[in-house]
Amino acid sequence: MSQSIPIHGASRTVSNTYDLSTSPTMTFNSPPSSFKMRQQVAASAKTLKPFDTKDIKVLLLENVNQTGQDILRRQGYQVEFLKGSLPKEQLIEKIRDVHVIGIRSKTKLTAEVLKEAKNLIVIGCFCIGTNQVDLQYAAENGIAVFNSPFSNSRSVAELVIAEIIALARQLTDRSMELHNGTWNKVSAGCWEVRGKTLGIVGYGHIGNQLSVLAEAMGMKVIYYDVVNLMSMGTATQVPTLKALLESADFVTLHVPELPETKNMIGAKELSQMRNGSYLINASRGTVVDIPALIDAMRSGKLAGAAIDVFPHEPAGNGDYFNNDLNKWAEDLRSLKNLILSPHIGGSTEEAQSAIGIEVADALTRYVNEGTTLGAVNLPELALRSLTTDEPDHVRVIYIHKNVPGVLRRVNEIFADHNVDKQSTDSKGDVAYLMADISNVNTDEIKGLYQSLEELSSKIKTRVLY
Ligand SMILES: NC(=O)c1ccc[n+]([C@@H]2O[C@H](COP(=O)([O-])OP(=O)(O)OC[C@H]3O[C@@H](n4cnc5c(N)ncnc54)[C@H](O)[C@@H]3O)[C@@H](O)[C@H]2O)c1
Numbered sequence: 001m002s003q004s005i006p007i008h009g010a011s012r013t014v015s016n017t018y019d020l021s022t023s024p025t026m027t028f029n030s031p032p033s034s035f036k037m038r039q040q041v042a043a044s045a046k047t048l049k050p051f052d053t054k055d056i057k058v059l060l061l062e063n064v065n066q067t068g069q070d071i072l073r074r075q076g077y078q079v080e081f082l083k084g085s086l087p088k089e090q091l092i093e094k095i096r097d098v099h100v101i102g103i104r105s106k107t108k109l110t111a112e113v114l115k116e117a118k119n120l121i122v123i124g125c126f127c128i129g130t131n132q133v134d135l136q137y138a139a140e141n142g143i144a145v146f147n148s149p150f151s152n153s154r155s156v157a158e159l160v161i162a163e164i165i166a167l168a169r170q171l172t173d174r175s176m177e178l179h180n181g182t183w184n185k186v187s188a189g190c191w192e193v194r195g196k197t198l199g200i201v202g203y204g205h206i207g208n209q210l211s212v213l214a215e216a217m218g219m220k221v222i223y224y225d226v227v228n229l230m231s232m233g234t235a236t237q238v239p240t241l242k243a244l245l246e247s248a249d250f251v252t253l254h255v256p257e258l259p260e261t262k263n264m265i266g267a268k269e270l271s272q273m274r275n276g277s278y279l280i281n282a283s284r285g286t287v288v289d290i291p292a293l294i295d296a297m298r299s300g301k302l303a304g305a306a307i308d309v310f311p312h313e314p315a316g317n318g319d320y321f322n323n324d325l326n327k328w329a330e331d332l333r334s335l336k337n338l339i340l341s342p343h344i345g346g347s348t349e350e351a352q353s354a355i356g357i358e359v360a361d362a363l364t365r366y367v368n369e370g371t372t373l374g375a376v377n378l379p380e381l382a383l384r385s386l387t388t389d390e391p392d393h394v395r396v397i398y399i400h401k402n403v404p405g406v407l408r409r410v411n412e413i414f415a416d417h418n419v420d421k422q423s424t425d426s427k428g429d430v431a432y433l434m435a436d437i438s439n440v441n442t443d444e445i446k447g448l449y450q451s452l453e454e455l456s457s458k459i460k461t462r463v464l465y
Pocket residue numbers: 128129149150152153156201202203204205206207224225226227254255256257258260261282283284308309343344345346347
């Protein structure tokens with residue numbers, strides 16, 4: 001029935017699923033005849049065929065790297081690839097049909113969109129941020145979400161280092177002037193970074209990398225985080241954001257998009273910064289109140305800023321960055337010593353290639369084996385793989401409401417079979433159960449599936465075989 005295909009180290013041995021190509025609410029027919037054929041071949045000789053995954057539809061948006069596309073195509077999935085994101089109406093139209101969607105930071109998978117995604121089992125965010133997905137709605141509807149938590153962290157940190165030096169030397173202004181034919185050799189207001197203080201807000205993966213790089217350039221590093229953290233090198237944690245803003249020559253933001261981080265840097269915080277200091281934001285566009293930043297730049301309070309992320313970002317390359325998109329865009333564009341970049345913090349060949357592999361592997365393992373290791377909205381579980389000499393085994397994945405009595409009822413349904421291994425865990429209101437059951441003949445799969453589907457606790461059932 002299946003053959004072992006290496007998926008970047010993971011052995012793929014679970015071969016088919018009972019609900020993947022169909023709506024979870026469909027009525028059941030007999031198992032496909034191809035399944036029985038595979039069973040016979042497997043039982044007699046173990047000269048196994050690759051399993052049939054052509055029914056699994058994947059939609060990849062926002063120019064997901066070739067590495068990710070290749071992994072998913074090698075599985076035999078039907079992969080549709082688009083370079084940009086889609087307007088909401090088109091997204092809804094497409095998402096109705098697919099089992100897997102891969103996105104980056106622009107595609108908003110809100111409850112309104114996900115409500116239409118009746119076949120969707122998993123979302124891959126080919127980036128760090130997952131704020132663009134309604135994670136709670138996804139979990140409550142049995143849709144796993146994966147991301148790549150640190151594959152582009154170094155790229156962001158390196159961009160920020162470049163920006164610190166470029167701002168201190170007004171480099172982008174000088175470059176633009178010379179591009180326009182003007183020679184303007186100045187030293188006034190241009191500084192070395194050695195001995196200056198870098199204030200890092202959010203000392204996670206990116207903040208850590210940055211800390212090490214900045215110290216290597218002779219900068220003093222202070223940081224503010226809501227969590228008590230171990231300092232890299234000789235960096236120092238400060239107790240409040242205010243303390244950081246008052247002491248830093250350069251302030252750089254590396255917090256996630258959360259209700260608490262919305263407009264975290266507004267007029268009050270900008271006024272607390274040192275005169276002639278610099279602000280860098282490569283986190284999320286909502287973290288800085290941009291009209292307040294424009295005022296602080298115009299008044300000379302800030303000597304410069306670098307902004308990589310915006311509250312509203314264009315859907316694709318070539319689109320306009322103007323007042324229709326963000327009402328202050330043209331004011332922002334007119335400022336001196338302001339570096340504007342189109343959300344490229346993580347956009348390097350190294351990062352995108354690594355993210356493509358990491359997220360596509362996670363999606364593949366989830367689709368084929370039900371493994372949730374690395375999922376951001378479901379409990380993280382894995383079971384040892386099924387093997388080819390276990391032809392009458394099935395793996396049951398039962399995503400359910402986290403309420404009393406479910407395990408007893410599920411195990412009653414399994415009662416006529418041997419449960420070889422089972423694992424279960426919960427996260428908030430949602431629980432995830434994996435069980436490998438032996439001595440299941442093909443005619444019994446439908447019954448198992450239907451019995452689980454009929455439980456009032458059910459969110460989503462998958463039977464992999
Ligand atoms: N510009 C880009 O291309 C790009 C690339 C990658 C990531 N990002 C953004 O950068 C963010 C940070 O990435 P990371 O990998 O370092 O994340 P991380 O989760 O490793 O670190 C975030 C840190 O912020 C801290 N934090 C959370 N809320 C805070 C608050 N209110 N005040 C202070 N600290 C707070 C957390 O405790 C954590 O230590 C991501 O969430 C993403 O939005 C942007």
